[in-house]
Amino acid sequence: MxxxxxxxxxxxxxxxxxxxxxxxxxxxxxxxxxxxxxxxxxxxxxxxxxxxxxxxxxxxxxxxxxxxxxxxxxxVDPKEQKGDKVFFGAAIEVEDEDGKRHTYRIVGEDEIDSKTGRISWKSPVGRALLGKAPGDVVTVRRPAGDIEMEIVSVKYT
Known part of the structure; x- marks a missing residue:
C-alpha cells in the first residue's frame, strides 16, 4: 500500500x-x-x-x-500503542523556542483540526515528531522559518 x-x-x-x-x-x-x-x-x-x-x-x-x-x-487505535515514542495517535506536548507549550495529536488526513491540535501524520510538524521521544528536539521547516520544539511528553489515550 x-x-x-x-x-x-x-x-x-x-x-x-x-x-x-x-x-x-x-x-x-x-x-x-x-x-x-x-x-x-x-x-x-x-x-x-x-x-x-x-x-x-x-x-x-x-x-x-x-x-x-x-x-x-x-x-489504528491509539490505546493499543505502547511506549514513549511518537507514533500515529499520540498526544504530544511540546515546548517551542519561546517557551510556549502546545499539545498535538497525530491523526489521519480526514481528521485534522488545527483548533484542537489534531494534525496529520503527513504534516510538517507530524513528520518531524514521528519516531521521537520526550527530551528530543525537532526542527520543523515552515514558510515563516524553521522552528525548534522539544518534546515534553507523549501519551496514548
Missing part, C-alpha cells in the same frame, strides 16, 4: 456517520425537492430544480469520496 489512509477509530466512526446521514437523510430529502421542482413544469428556467440537481451532485460526490476513504482506511 503506497499511500496508506491511517485513521483513528473515532475518525472512522465520524466518516461513517456522515456517510450514513448523507445516504439516509440528506440525499432522500434533496431527491424529493428535485422531484417537487420538476413537477412544476419547465425545468430549464426552474431555479429550485437546477439548484437541487447541483446539490444532489455535490452529495453524490461527497458520498463517493467518503466510501473510497473508508474502503482504504487502516484503523
Amino acid at each position: 503506497p499511500n496508506p489512509n491511517y485513521i483513528t477509530p473515532e475518525g472512522a466512526r465520524r466518516l461513517s456517520e456522515e456517510l450514513g446521514r448523507l445516504r439516509s437523510v440528506d440525499r432522500p430529502r434533496i431527491v424529493q425537492e428535485v422531484a417537487d421542482a420538476a413537477a412544476q413544469g419547465d425545468r430549464s428556467e426552474n431555479a429550485e430544480y437546477i439548484y437541487g440537481k447541483k446539490k444532489l451532485r455535490e452529495i453524490d460526490r461527497r458520498m463517493h469520496y467518503l466510501t473510497k476513504r473508508l474502503e482504504s482506511a487502516v484503523v
